[in-house]
Amino acid sequence: SNTDHRGRAQTFTEVVDPDSGCRTTVRSDGSQEVRCDDGSGSWTDSYGRTRRWTEVVDPDSGCSIRTNEDGSGEIRCPDGTNTRTDDKGRTSSSTYDEDSGCTSETRYDGSVSTWCGDGTTTTMDANGNTSTTLYDTETSCSTTEEANGASHTWCEDGSGSRTDPNGRAHTWMMDYDAETGCTTRTESNGTVHTECEDGTGSRINPQGRTTAWSGEVYDAETGCTTQQHTDGGSSTNCDDGSRSWVGNDGSTSSYDAATGCNVRTNSNESTERHCDDGTGTRTDRDGRTYEWTEDYDAETGCTTQSNTDGSSNRWCEDGSNTWTNADGEAHTSTYDDGTGCHTETHSEGSVSTRCNDGTGTHTDAEGNVWTWERPETTQDEGTGCTTEAYNDGSSFTWCEDGRTVTVDTEGNVDERLPPAEVTNDDGSVTRTWSDGTVETRDLDGSSHTVWADGTWKSVRVRPDGTIVESHSDGSRTAIQPDGTRAHTNSFGQTSSSVQLGDDEDGGSVTTYEDGSEYLDYGDGRRTWRDASGFTFEVTIDQSSGDRITTASDGSRRVERPDGSFEHQYSDGSVDTGTIDEGGNLVIRSADGTTAVAYADGSESWTDPWGLNSQTVVAEDGGRYTAFSDGWTESESADGRTMIRTSPAGATETRTTLADGTVQIDYPGGGTARFDPTTGEGSYTEANGSVFLLRRLDDGTIVGTDSRGRVIEHNPMTGSTRMAGADGTSQTTTRLEDGSFRAVLVDGTEIVTAPNGSQVVTGPDGSSAETTVTGDGWVARREDGTTVTSSTAGDGTTRVAYDYMAGAGGISSIARNPGDGTMQVVLGNGDTIDISVAEDGSITMAGPDFERTFEPGSGIAGRIQTALADDGSSTVSTASGTTSMVSADGSTMTVESSDGSTAIATKDSEGVTVDVDGVTYTYAFN
DSSP, X not given: OEEOTTSOEEOEEEEEETTTTEEEEEETTSOEEXXXXXXXXXXXXXXXXXXXXXXXXXXXXXXXXXXXXXXXXXXXXXXXXXXEEOTTSOEEEEEEETTTTEEEEEOTTSOEEEEETTSOEEEEOTTSOEEEEEEETTTTEEEEEOTTSOEEEXXXXXXXXXXXXXXXXXXXXXXXXXTTTEEEEEETTSOEEEEETTSOEEEEOXXXXXXXXXXXEEETTTTEXXXXXXXXXXXXXXXXXXXXXXXXXXXXXXXXXXTTEEEEEOTTSOEEEEETTSXXXXXXXXXXXXXEEEEEETTTTEEEEEETTSOEEEEETTSOEEEEOTTSOEEEEEEETTTTEEEEEETTSOEEEEETTSOEEEEOTTOOEEEEOOOEEEEETTTTEEEEEOTTSOEEEEETTSOEEEEOTTOOEEEEOXXXXXXXXXXXEEEEOTTSOEEEEOTTSOEEEEOTTSOEEEEXXXXXXXXXXXXXXXXXEEEOTTSOEEEEOTTSOEEEEEESSSSGGGOEEEEETTSOEEEEOSSSOEEEEOTTBOEEEEEEOTTXXXXXXXXXXXXXXXXXXXXOEEEEOTTSOEEEEEEOTTSOEEEEOTTSOEEEEOTTSOEEEEOTTSOEEEEEEOTTSOEEEEETTSOEEEEOTTSSEEEEEOTTSOEEEEEEOTTSOEEEEOTTSOEEEEETTTTEEEEEOTTSOEEEEEEOTTSOEEEEETTSOEEEEOTTTOOEEEEOTTXXXXXEEEBTTSOEEEEOTTSOEEEEOTTSOEXXXXXXXXXXXXXXXXXXXXXXXXXXXXXEEEEOTTSOEEEEEEOOTTOOOOOEEEEETTTTEEEEEOTTSOEEEEEEOTTSOEEEEOSSOEEEEETTTEEESSSEEEEOTTSOEEEEOTTSOXXXXXXXXXXXXXXXXXXXXXXXXXXXXEEEEEETTEEEEEEOO
């Protein structure tokens, strides 16, 4: 038996056949390996898939030559050289030099890595950029020299330095005082961090701000215990039940046990008051006050919460619930014990019903009715598979080994298999995924991953324990054994992270080349100070356990331990989530969306346009969701498998594999995968194009695609950087007041204020401005055109256009979200009426035409669009021309009425067009 690096044990048996000279190994997972004296062999994985090979030894060179049936192969020679060829004919080779003790690997893209026994490592990427790492045994330090002139040094005593390409250096030293038991790290930017063995400590940042912490102190006279926290704040808990908390930003929170009220004052001068009797007040930094009261009626058993904006929420002991918004629109939910059904009634006339047996209905305001049933679920203990059968004849099966099988209404079967896993001779494990990704993990924790388009990621573990992660987009991260991190992103900008404390739970501080700083305390509190002036802070109210997020633009989010929340935006609008008497979470968003997460696990959701969904929970714990537009979702009880089915019958499956990897298979042939342990994900199109996504330790999200584009997004600030393979770039930064400033490739600058007002300045200095008004907005364009949009109290919106002399176009647009209609008035007075039904169908009527779009079939009219079962679409015109587009969008065929044909095919390199036998090629670059 043996145990892998995840702790999973596996047993095996071996049998040798003396007649054939073959040794057969059978493992407990059902896999089997055969190796014969003549060099041939085979491998059968646990799913029954077999790969065969032959192997011969060259008597002259002594090299072993292995050829696999898929065309790949490997040559291993006694002198340590090794050559591998994949199934696409791409070759990489490695050699070992006994004199130097170094191994060099040359990959098919021209990149080279060399690592030696003395700790020296040299890497050259496909563009010829070289980095070298040397280990000094006398100083016990490793120094890496990058091709761009940057360098990094880490020493075993905790000291180190970092020098950027411009020669700017950042150094740090570590000192231990045996008398005090304190270790001090002093950095060249002025930061001083001290940790002592008695638990006390302090940190001074470059701006001179000190953060200190100590143990608990009890005052016998007051009966209160006070504790200082790492952010410089404090919390106090008293014997009478009262408590208070002070944050380092000046915010305070206190609970008075006598009155039952908690009062909080925030650093931005906004205040909140929550009392045990249900009353409360919130005042934002601009003085706007929001107040609520609660009243209980013992006769009806109902509690009513009334708000100052005119909205109210009423919940009763019989399970009914009524929410009325500020405009008087009501949503009522009731439950019938006899039928086991919940009914939701909306003031506009729609009614939705969901029952415990999985059935449900939805009736829109016009009387149209939709019904659904929960699928029948069966389990096969012998195979470990679960099957859901739907009333339309289709079914979905998922198995414990990760295999899934989908059967559509026509009986067509689509089977998806988990990755094939092979243990190599050196003990490394190679996994091959269905999307073409190949991942190899070595015994020391190193790994190498290559995606279908050749994009790669390499993780190397050095002898000193340093982990170096490199990506083909040029980014690189080095993690020292003490937790220190040095990161260079795809744009050449650097950052470094240092742990606060002795382990990862102690938090970290990250400083960036542009002066930004990110501080993670490790206990849920975080602080971001951007170079632009924007700040973002997460604190924990020690008295209530509330998690509070504030930003310099005035926005604020409170998340409570019971699951309720409030999100106040910088414009004053609010999203709320409250817990009613039945333990249900009732969510009301500023945009009009409402949702209820019931205590029994079921859910309901309605958007501002009336689209809604109902989720029910099966007896086995599985979840089934039906949407009013025809989509359905079915999720297994353990959450490891989910299938989404479109109104046209196309299916999308999500499967969680044994190692935790989440894989999504799309109907067009695309595949997405996400590894929650690393924060990395990928999406591979059917044509082989790949989009990669990964999350860095500071929360930054990095995306790359097959065209060489790189995107970095900071979710804390919303700032984004994008660079193309041709060197062009675009940036978006967050200003201190919350405005976004975007600079486009051509130099155009766009500044968008938190309230939506916007100023656009062109490269030539010309500008256009949009100003948000009380009921809409006014846009003044460069050409003198003025566009005015206004929204009435009933939700209808009208947009009017005022053109400069001599110009014209659309005169006005009127939209009514209540009934899903829109009217466009052209400059000549003609009108076009557009209506959207609740099933998603769209009808457009003009002076002399009418067209209808059905989600499940296409468009009917003079120009018609038809959707096929395989996801492809065909567009036909009245003149006889047809266009056919494949499901994945990579191929389009156009046939004109005169017989001419054009075929366009897109891949990761560009587009190829064949017109009546003549070929044209258009490269993306």
